[in-house]
C-alpha cells in the first residue's frame with residue numbers, strides 16, 4: 001500500500017478520477033460541492049485549489065475514498081472487484097493480521113516547514129466551514145489524532161473532527177469510551193496537559209485504521225502495517241516525540257489543556273443531523289505546525305448519507321463484524337453489510353449458511369452484541385446465502401418474502417445507544433433498541449418449499465454470452 005498522498009493524487013489523476021476545482025470558497029462552497037458530487041455514483045475525488053483568501057497550492061482534497069473502487073485501490077486491490085469481495089478480502093486480512101511495527105526515521109517531507117510559538121497562525125490554512133449551520137471551520141475531519149497513555153507510553157491514533165478556535169487553538173472532540181478519550185481522562189486525572197499531534201492531511205488509506213475500534217493498547221499504525229504488509233514510515237514530532245507519518249501533509253503539535261474549555265460545534269454528524277448545539281470541550285494549544293510545501297488538507301464529507309464517510313466505513317465495519325462473527329464461531333457467514341445509507345450502524349445485514357435450528361437468530365444476536373456491531377445499532381437482518389447483503393433489492397426481497405413479522409421479528413430493549421441517536425436523543429439516557437429480523441427460510445424447509453423461480457449459474461453464463469453477442473451485432 002502507498003504512503004504518500006501526492007503519489008496517490010498522480011495515479012488518481014491518470015485514471016481520470018481526480019477533478020481540480022478553482023476559486024471555490026472555503027465557507028460552505030467546498031462542503032456543498034463535495035456533498036453534491038459525493039452523492040453521485042462513480043464520483044471523482046475533488047481537489048480544491050486557488051481557494052479565495054489563500055495562496056495557490058494550499059489545497060483541500062475531498063471524496064478521496066468516495067467510491068468502492070477507490071477504497072479497493074487504497075488497499076492495493078483491483079478497483080473493479082464487486083463490493084462483497086472487497087469486504088471479504090479485508091475480512092481475510094483482519095482475520096490473519098500480524099502487526100507490523102511502524103518504522104521511525106529521522107527525516108520525512110512532513111518536517112520540511114515549521115512554525116512555532118508566536119509564528120503559529122492556523123488561519124494560514126484553508127480550513128472549510130462545511131455547512132452554514134456548523135459552528136466554525138474544521139481543519140480536521142479526515143485526521144489522525146496521536147496521543148500516548150501516560151502510564152504505559154503506548155501511542156493511539158484515532159480519527160476525530162478538529163475545529164479551529166482561534167489562530168493558535170483548536171478543539172479536541174472525542175466521545176466517551178474511545179481509546180483517545182481514555183488517554184485524555186488519564187492525563188486529566190494526573191493534572192497534566194496531554195501532548196497531542198493532529199495530522200490533518202495524509203494518505204487516505206490511513207483512515208482505514210484511524211476510524212476503527214482497534215483494541216486498546218494496539219497502535220493503529222502497526223495495524224496499518226499488518227494490512228499493508230510493510231511498516232508505515234513515521235517521524236517523531238520535535239516537541240513531544242509523537243509518531244506521525246513521514247509523508248503527512250500537515251501536522252498540528254500541541255497539548256490538550258485539560259482544564260480549559262470553550263464552545264465547540266455544532267457539526268453535522270454522520271447520521272445526517274446536528275445532535276446538539278455547541279458544547280464546552282477541552283482546548284488544544286497548538287505549539288508548532290509542521291507541513292510540506294503547499295500542504296493538502298484531507299477533508300471527509302460527513303453529511304447526510306450516502307457520503308464519502310459511509311462509502312469507506314461500510315466496507316471496513318462490515319469486514320470487522322464478519323471477522324468477529326466467524327471468530328465467535330457463528331459461521332459459516334457468507335457476507336456482512338453495514339448499509340451506508342443507514343450510517344453503517346443502523347441497518348446491518350448478515351448472510352449465512354444455516355446449519356442448525358436457531359442459527360439465524362444466533363447470528364443476529366451475535367451481530368448486535370459483538371464490538372463492531374454493538375454501539376448504536378437499530379435494524380439487523382439475517383438472510384440466506386443466496387442473497388447478496390450489499391444489494392438492497394435482494395435484501396428487501398428476502399425480508400418481504402421470507403419473514404413473517406409475528407414469527408420472525410424480535411426486539412432488544414435497553415441496548416447501547418447514545419445522545420447522537422437522532423430517533424432517541426439525549427433523553428434516551430444512552431440507550432436505544434434493536435429489531436432483529438430473521439429473513440431466512442425456515443431451517444430445514446423442504447427443497448420444494450417455495451422454490452426460487454430463477455436460473456442456474458450455467459443458464460446465466462449462457463445468457464451473458466448471448467447478450468454480449470447481440471450487443472456486438474447492434475454496435476456494427
Ligand SMILES: Cc1cc2nc3c(=O)[nH]c(=O)nc-3n(C[C@H](O)[C@H](O)[C@H](O)COP(=O)(O)O)c2cc1C
Nearest residue numbers: 158159160161174175178179180210211212213300
Ligand atoms: C472521518 C471520521 C470522522 C470521525 N469523527 C469523530 C469525532 O469527531 N469524534 C469521535 O469520537 N469519533 C469520530 N470518528 C470515529 C472514530 O474515529 C472511531 O470511533 C475510532 O475508533 C476512534 O479511535 P480510538 O478508539 O482509537 O480513539 C470519526 C471517524 C471518521 C472516519
